Amino acid sequence: MTYRTEHDSLGERKVPESAYYGIQTLRALENFDVTGLPVSQYNKFIQAFAAVKKAAALANLELGELAPEVAEPIVQACKDVRGGLLDDQFLVDVIQGGAGTSVNMNANEVICNRALELMGHAKGRYDIIHPLNHVNLSQSTNDVYPTALRIALVWYSKDLLLALQELRDALYEKGEQFSNVIKMARTQLQDAVPITLGAEFTAYAVTVNEDVERLEEVMKLLCEVNLGATAVGTGINSVPGYGALACSILADITDLPIKQSANLVEATSDAGAYVTLSGLLKRTSVKLSKICNDLRLMSSGPFTGLHEINLPPMQPGSSIMPGKVNPVIPEMVTQVCYQIIGNDMTVTMAAEAGQLELNVFGPIISFNLFQSLGVLTRAVHTLRKRCIEGITANHERCLELLKGSLGVVTALAPAIGYEAAARVVKEAQESKKPVAEVLDAQGLMTAEEYNELLDPSKMLAPRQFRKR
Incomplete structure (x- = not known):
């Protein structure tokens, strides 16, 4: 393997010649070997970084801060990164110190070296295009990282939104299908009064739809960003008009209603939007776990339990009891919900721990939110496809329990x-x-x-x- 020599304020290091990342990424790889998960695990986050860097380059070009011969290859490199061509170069661990500086530098170096390559130059020729002087021009980690994070969260939230909408519709369909199945309702697990199985499933659909509506509201909140704030919200090292222009260009690039925060000092220090999203994911999880526990109760037995409904059999349920089939899909979803509830506590503590003009705990916030959104989206899809859609009702059993x-x-x-x-x-x-x-x-x-x-x-x- 051949190497090139790069330097920073701490000294010189050898970087693999083929690597698009540079010395600061290399230091981060050595310092933060924590989870074993590279930030590219969440590729939408990388795509969001590329979108922010592209918007910054175009804004600086328009304002005369970047020459066309520098801006154009940077913009093209951002397109390549957003297209996933360089995902394997984003190796920094998802958890790191420095408020996300390592991820920002990883992006700066990869985009810079890809731009140099597009111009026909060797990687590391920072005298031509520099990771900080050009790719990071008019920016700070403190406005780039949270802006990219919010965009990525919106994109991941769209996936969850679709999954919840499909689950809601499947539950409404079951509500119609079971509208004539009369059964005994229960409160405190004791017999209450008659209800229809359809009314129960319709209620599940309504409660899921409440969170569909809340998620749409949170996504709008996340589209308010602090790009242009630079270090603490004052916009130092940027020129007049840069922030508003960069946000406008970013809105066009992402096709999202991006707008610049009214108070950039507040927006740079506050993590309230992340707490709101995390709290909603916890709320959704609590509801879904409740629904799954209901399904397990109503399908219990089949001979000595309620056995009012049949869940679709997914796999043999025991290594010792022949013929046993367990409610494995609701069990899986409930465990996912417990994980998300725990993640919410981590996000809460990380948001609370922000001090003065910056919350440095963006990496752990992003890691937990990305994980929660990802596992919840997949769990909701699985619940709908492999459980809800296949549920059938035991009419006679419901009537038998009612009469008794x-x-x-x-x-x-x-x-x-x-x-x-x-x-x-x-x-x-x-x-x-x-x-x-x-x-x-x-x-x-x-x-x-x-x-x-x-x-x-x-x-x-x-x-x-x-x-x-």
């Missing part, structure tokens, strides 16, 4: 009073006699009246009662 429950006598209370209804239920339980027989013996209601009043199909909505 004393929960239906709730409908007696408006007719004979709560205390009288409670006495009837208690006597029926102790004597093992049917409720209708107890009512008739006490002269409270005839069998015909009882059957009319406690018709489950008439207990699914408000109705007028005749007082006795």
Whole structure:
């Protein structure tokens, strides 16, 4: 292997001749061997960095800060990076110190050396195009990193948004399919009153749709960026008009409603948008875990549990019990939800720990948010395709459990009073006699009246009662 010699303020180092990265990336590789995951693991983040660098180069070109013969190869190199041609050159660990400086320098060096190559020069000829003087012109890690992070989060959120919309639609479809399946609802895991299986699944669809709407709101919030703030929000080392122009160009490049924050000092130090997104992912996870636990309960058995629904069988469930099939998809989703809930705590603490004019913990925030968005998106797709769409209802079992429950006598209370209804239920339980027989013996209601009043199909909505 051949090497080239590069230098920085700490001295000289040999860099592989074939590498597009340079000395600062090399130092980061040595310093931050932490997770074993390179930042290119999240390729949309790299694409977002390329978009930001391209917008900066075009803005500097328009303002006369970059000569065309320098700006044009930088812009082309950014296109190549965004196209994924150089993903293998983004090797910095996802967790690093320096508020993301290592990732920013990784991007500066790769784009610079690709631009030099496009011009026909050797890598490392920084006297022609320089990673900092040209690629990073008018920028700081403190505005580039969070701007790229927000763009990447929006792009990953779009994937999750689609997955949630498809899950919502599948749940609505099941709600329609099961609209005539009457069953016993349960509160505190005890018999309550009749409900339809369709109403339960429609409620799941509604709760998922709430988070679809919230995610769309958070995505708009993330499109407010601090590009042009440079180090602390004052715009030092940039020329007048650069920030607004760069943001406008970035909006065109990404096709997102990017706008510059009204107060760049606040935008540089605050991590509130990340907490909002993370909190929403936690909220969605809590809801999905609840739904999955419901599915496990309703499908339990099949012979000694509720067995009101059938989940599609995905794989044999035991190495010792023949024929056993487990609810593996809901189990997987619930575990993903636990991971996301834990990630939210990490994001919360990292956002809180920001000090003075900068939060230096962007790398751990980005790592946890990217992981949460990725695993949740894949889990939601899997839940829909390999579970929800294949669920069937056990009509007869639902009716059997309904008829065997004393929960239906709730409908007696408006007719004979709560205390009288409670006495009837208690006597029926102790004597093992049917409720209708107890009512008739006490002269409270005839069998015909009882059957009319406690018709489950008439207990699914408000109705007028005749007082006795």
